[in-house]
Amino acid sequence: MTSVSDTDAMSWSKDEPAKVRVPWHQRLQPANLLWLFLAGILVVLIIAPMWTLVVSSFTDAKTGGWTLHNYVEAYGKERHITALTNTLKMGAAVVVLKLLFGVPLAWACTRTDMPGRNFVRYSVFGAFIMPPYLAGVGWILLAGPNTGWINKIWHSLTGATEPLVNVFSFGGLVLVTAIGGFFLVFVLVSSAFEMINSEMEDAANILGAGPFKTAMKVTFPLVMPAIIGAALLSFLGAIALYGVPALISIPARYPVVVIQLTEFFSFPLRLEVAAAYSIPLLLITAALLGLQKLILRRKGYVAVSGKGGERRIVKLGRWRWVLFAYCMIVVSLAVIMPLFVLLLAAFSQSWTTGFSLDNFTLSNFHYVLFEHSSSQKALIGSVGLGIAAATVAIVLALFIAYIVQRKLLPFSGVLAFLAVSPYVVPGIVLAIGFYAAYALPPVALYGTYMILALAFITRFLPIAFTTSSAGVRSIHPEMEEAVRILGGGRTTAIRHVVGPLLKRTLAGGWLLIFVPAAQELSTAIFLVGPTTRVVSVVLLDLSEEGELEKLAALGSLLLIIIVAVVALGMRYLGRDFMLRRS
Amino acid sequence: MDGLVLRKLGRRFGAVDAVLDFDLHIKPGEFVSLLGPSGCGKTTTLRMIAGFIDPTSGSIELDGKILSAPSGSVPPEKRGMSMIFQSYAIWPNMTVAENVAFGLNLRKLPADEVKKRVGAVLETVRMSHLADRYPAELSGGQQQRVALARAVVIRPAVLLLDEPLSNLDANLREEMRFEIKRMHDEFKITSVYVTHDQGEAMVTSDRIAVMNNGRLEQIDTPYALYSRPKTRFVASFIGRTNFLSGNRGNSMIDFAGFSVPLGMIGEEVTGGGPITVSIRPQAMKLSATEIAKDKAINLPGSVKQSSFLGETWDYVFQSRDGGLQFRVAAPPADVFPVGAPAWLQIDPAQIVPIAD
Ligand SMILES: Nc1ncnc2c1ncn2[C@@H]1O[C@H](COP(=O)(O)OP(=O)(O)OP(=O)(O)O)[C@@H](O)[C@H]1O
Numbered sequence: 001m002t003s004v005s006d007t008d009a010m011s012w013s014k015d016e017p018a019k020v021r022v023p024w025h026q027r028l029q030p031a032n033l034l035w036l037f038l039a040g041i042l043v044v045l046i047i048a049p050m051w052t053l054v055v056s057s058f059t060d061a062k063t064g065g066w067t068l069h070n071y072v073e074a075y076g077k078e079r080h081i082t083a084l085t086n087t088l089k090m091g092a093a094v095v096v097l098k099l100l101f102g103v104p105l106a107w108a109c110t111r112t113d114m115p116g117r118n119f120v121r122y123s124v125f126g127a128f129i130m131p132p133y134l135a136g137v138g139w140i141l142l143a144g145p146n147t148g149w150i151n152k153i154w155h156s157l158t159g160a161t162e163p164l165v166n167v168f169s170f171g172g173l174v175l176v177t178a179i180g181g182f183f184l185v186f187v188l189v190s191s192a193f194e195m196i197n198s199e200m201e202d203a204a205n206i207l208g209a210g211p212f213k214t215a216m217k218v219t220f221p222l223v224m225p226a227i228i229g230a231a232l233l234s235f236l237g238a239i240a241l242y243g244v245p246a247l248i249s250i251p252a253r254y255p256v257v258v259i260q261l262t263e264f265f266s267f268p269l270r271l272e273v274a275a276a277y278s279i280p281l282l283l284i285t286a287a288l289l290g291l292q293k294l295i296l297r298r299k300g301y302v303a304v305s306g307k308g309g310e311r312r313i314v315k316l317g318r319w320r321w322v323l324f325a326y327c328m329i330v331v332s333l334a335v336i337m338p339l340f341v342l343l344l345a346a347f348s349q350s351w352t353t354g355f356s357l358d359n360f361t362l363s364n365f366h367y368v369l370f371e372h373s374s375s376q377k378a379l380i381g382s383v384g385l386g387i388a389a390a391t392v393a394i395v396l397a398l399f400i401a402y403i404v405q406r407k408l409l410p411f412s413g414v415l416a417f418l419a420v421s422p423y424v425v426p427g428i429v430l431a432i433g434f435y436a437a438y439a440l441p442p443v444a445l446y447g448t449y450m451i452l453a454l455a456f457i458t459r460f461l462p463i464a465f466t467t468s469s470a471g472v473r474s475i476h477p478e479m480e481e482a483v484r485i486l487g488g489g490r491t492t493a494i495r496h497v498v499g500p501l502l503k504r505t506l507a508g509g510w511l512l513i514f515v516p517a518a519q520e521l522s523t524a525i526f527l528v529g530p531t532t533r534v535v536s537v538v539l540l541d542l543s544e545e546g547e548l549e550k551l552a553a554l555g556s557l558l559l560i561i562i563v564a565v566v567a568l569g570m571r572y573l574g575r576d577f578m579l580r581r582s
Numbered sequence: 583m584d585g586l587v588l589r590k591l592g593r594r595f596g597a598v599d600a601v602l603d604f605d606l607h608i609k610p611g612e613f614v615s616l617l618g619p620s621g622c623g624k625t626t627t628l629r630m631i632a633g634f635i636d637p638t639s640g641s642i643e644l645d646g647k648i649l650s651a652p653s654g655s656v657p658p659e660k661r662g663m664s665m666i667f668q669s670y671a672i673w674p675n676m677t678v679a680e681n682v683a684f685g686l687n688l689r690k691l692p693a694d695e696v697k698k699r700v701g702a703v704l705e706t707v708r709m710s711h712l713a714d715r716y717p718a719e720l721s722g723g724q725q726q727r728v729a730l731a732r733a734v735v736i737r738p739a740v741l742l743l744d745e746p747l748s749n750l751d752a753n754l755r756e757e758m759r760f761e762i763k764r765m766h767d768e769f770k771i772t773s774v775y776v777t778h779d780q781g782e783a784m785v786t787s788d789r790i791a792v793m794n795n796g797r798l799e800q801i802d803t804p805y806a807l808y809s810r811p812k813t814r815f816v817a818s819f820i821g822r823t824n825f826l827s828g829n830r831g832n833s834m835i836d837f838a839g840f841s842v843p844l845g846m847i848g849e850e851v852t853g854g855g856p857i858t859v860s861i862r863p864q865a866m867k868l869s870a871t872e873i874a875k876d877k878a879i880n881l882p883g884s885v886k887q888s889s890f891l892g893e894t895w896d897y898v899f900q901s902r903d904g905g906l907q908f909r910v911a912a913p914p915a916d917v918f919p920v921g922a923p924a925w926l927q928i929d930p931a932q933i934v935p936i937a938d
């Protein structure tokens with residue numbers, strides 16, 4: 001496969017014959033109808049919800065007239081403002097921690113001779129598969145102030161009565177949020193490290209710089225744009241995350257924006273105020289993503305995106321064990337410890353009793369599978385929604401990407417822009433938009449799987465589009481032209497050439513959507529109805545009821561399903577498909 | 583009219599005419615090259631013939647049937663042509679044999695017939711032993727052979743080739759040139775070959791159409807194109823040449839420092855006044871002394887520069903009367919030091935008047 005003459009392909013498609021006026025009814029040709037159809041879908045998925053969100057933030061709930069009152073109510077109370085500033089503080093702290101976790105691990109795994117690099121890689125990958133709220137539950141089990149394992153061990157060792165660590169604190173909130181999201185830093189920064197040509201470092205060495213100096217003066221500056229980009233994305237991920245604050249920030253008495261939003265959504269429902277309150281989240285996200293784009297476009301990045309020539313591994317000597325220890329600490333905090341206690345709790349009658357044979361039980365699994373009112377249905381619902389969202393998003397995105405890349409329709413750039421635009425919308429804000437647009441009559445989709453599916457499709461459309469688009473771009477148009485000149489139509493070309501060539505890319509994209517969609521919480525939180533709960537929501541319910549063993553069992557089941565699907569994917573796609581940057 | 587006919591063909595992109603007023607008649611079985619500098623409209627012309635681009639003026643006919651016209655065109659898949667692409671466009675998801683069989687399967691040929699023809703064509707391109715390989719496991723030249731086999735196996739009405747050798751290294755290119763020629767001699771498929779390499783065009787083609795700025799400059803056999811260029815562009819694009827400005831009198835053409843009787847030059851000159859002629863470096867000979875021959879022009883002068891190119895000397899000669907400079911090719915044994923006095927002989931039959 002080749003993309004050598006990409007520019008050639010681009011220039012071909014601009015062929016615009018002379019403009020002529022065409023009466024409107026003649027414009028309703030199949031091609032234009034297709035454009036209208038796709039644009040219609042994107043309006044339903046993106047424009048209508050976002051438009052309704054903005055409009056309702058200016059709408060008086062009672063009279064339906066225009067008002068600024070929602071903003072007054074949203075920002076008039078000190079508490080609400082505190083939540084906003086708290087969120088920003090928390091976001092900043094999380095960024096620092098994620099970088100401290102992600103960057104050294106990325107460097108260690110890509111550029112050094114540290115032992116156990118693959119183990120670290122897989123563990124980081126595990127952090128991606130484990131939803132943040134499950135890691136959060138794990139950490140509640142570990143560092144709950146009285147019954148948490150760490151504290152109990154500390155008490156029995158020292159006889160102290162004060163807890164050693166408390167997850168219900170600012171620190172706990174930051175730590176748990178960070179371990180749930182440093183995966184992204186790792187992926188972005190590793191791929192930047194992998195792009196660096198060792199000759200650049202050699203050049204510094206020849207001029208007399210030692211390994212340390214080279215790293216500081218050459219290597220790190222070259223990956224800086226990637227680090228900054230990762231930091232911005234980390235910040236956005238942290239401030240929009242719902243699951244971890246839902247578990248931690250209330251007991252920690254540290255209000256944040258997402259929790260405040262749920263308060264507006266609880267009785268009495270103040271949708272318009274919630275809309276007004278979510279606008280800053282939207283604006284911050286859009287602004288920071290704009291900034292990130294600017295940074296990535298700067299010249300410095302060119303060096304990194306250049307041909308990934310030969311890379312030399314840094315020989316760390318004895319320091320490799322130090323680095324290894326650090327990596328092990330990070331992956332223990334992020335994956336091993338929370339996962340271990342979670343699994344243990346799932347098989348325990350009471351997790352506070354500790355590890356013994358008497359305590360062993362399978363009843364938690366029996367309970368969540370067969371007794372609990374909604375968890376079985378939620379499992380099926382989550383997996384079903386994951387499959388539906390991933391499939392529809394990929395098919396829709398492929399359609400649009402093909403049309404855009406091959407410039408089959410005029411103004412296809414508009415379609416592309418719309419398809420990636422949900423990227424700037426945090427999940428919880430998207431949920432409010434969907435609620436405002438479709439939950440209530442006349443559409444009245446509240447309480448259906450439909451509204452969840454639509455919202456999930458929207459949420460993951462950008463990933464689907466970037467994957468499909470990269471896939472289509474990698475197929476030289478001449479591949480299809482060769483089919484056509486030999487007598488096959490466009491559909492033959494797609495069936496025999498484009499389809500088979502895209503299979504792997506699309507399957508990879510599908511998994512990249514399925515995994516988060518089956519766990520999705522923040523988009524679901526306002527959209528689930530009494531009979532359409534998804535696993536993530538049921539897990540939160542169980543945590544409010546204090547049923548942590550049952551929660552752990554249900555969480556494990558979800559993990560098992562996801563791991564099984566991912567394992568199947570890896571067999572088919574090769575092991576590294578998710579660690580590559582799409 | 584039988585064969586492929588382009589009639590006043592034109593294609594406009596925005597404000598530029600990529601191709602304009604292009605007239606060409608390719609006879610059945612003929613091999614014609616489109617030759618010209620980058621951006622002159624070769625690919626556009628070829629893709630119009632293939633049906634990937636619609637013309638904005640003129641038409642394309644095959645055996646009397648209109649294929650392309652501004653009002654509508656037969657889509658590429660209905661033209662019964664085939665094409666070899668610059669990127670090879672070998673489908674990486676199919677084996678060599680599957681690639682070659684694809685067009686036959688689209689034509690719903692019986693399986694054993696497909697097998698027979700695929701086997702035969704792979705034999706011809708010497709790829710039988712690699713029939714079950716995937717393209718990623720082939721070298722560039724082998725991929726090119728697969729592309730060739732895939733294109734000719736359907737016995738297309740017209741075979742189109744867009745710079746098929748430009749991604750190969752020099753040796754392979756030479757080899758593939760002859761391969762293409764051999765395939766053409768074997769199957770006699772009407773072929774249109776796009777290239778900007780004149781050597782390639784000369785080896786393969788029955789006739790070469792030289793293009794410039796979207797227009798056809800001249801179409802002729804390789805030899806005629808070289809020895810009888812009609813325009814300044816063609817004369818300088820094909821090989822090297824010397825341009826001389828002169829003035830046509832009643833019976834003579836006068837150049838700076840010498841004159842040639844009208845009857846002696848290779849072509850008939852019509853009309854009076856200023857005239858430009860082209861003289862190839864090979865149409866002249868340098869010698870140390872004057873050799874009087876009635877049919878040759880002899881000019882005294884001296885050698886100004888010399889470079890040795892291996893197979894020839896490349897001299898710059900300056901005439902004494904008139905100070906004209908000529909580039910002259912000489913065999914390796916004819917050594918003249920720079921500054922040495924010499925005589926230049928010009929064969930008047932090889933003086934070609936050209937249009938500017
Ligand atoms: N889709 C297009 N839109 C606008 N201009 C185009 C388009 N395709 C070709 N052109 C222009 O038409 C002219 C002819 O292009 P064409 O590709 O036919 O040249 P070419 O002779 O094949 O050149 P090369 O040897 O570089 O391949 C060029 O000036 C090119 O810029």
Ligand SMILES: [Mg+2]
Binds near residue numbers: 624625626
């Ligand atoms: Mg070209």
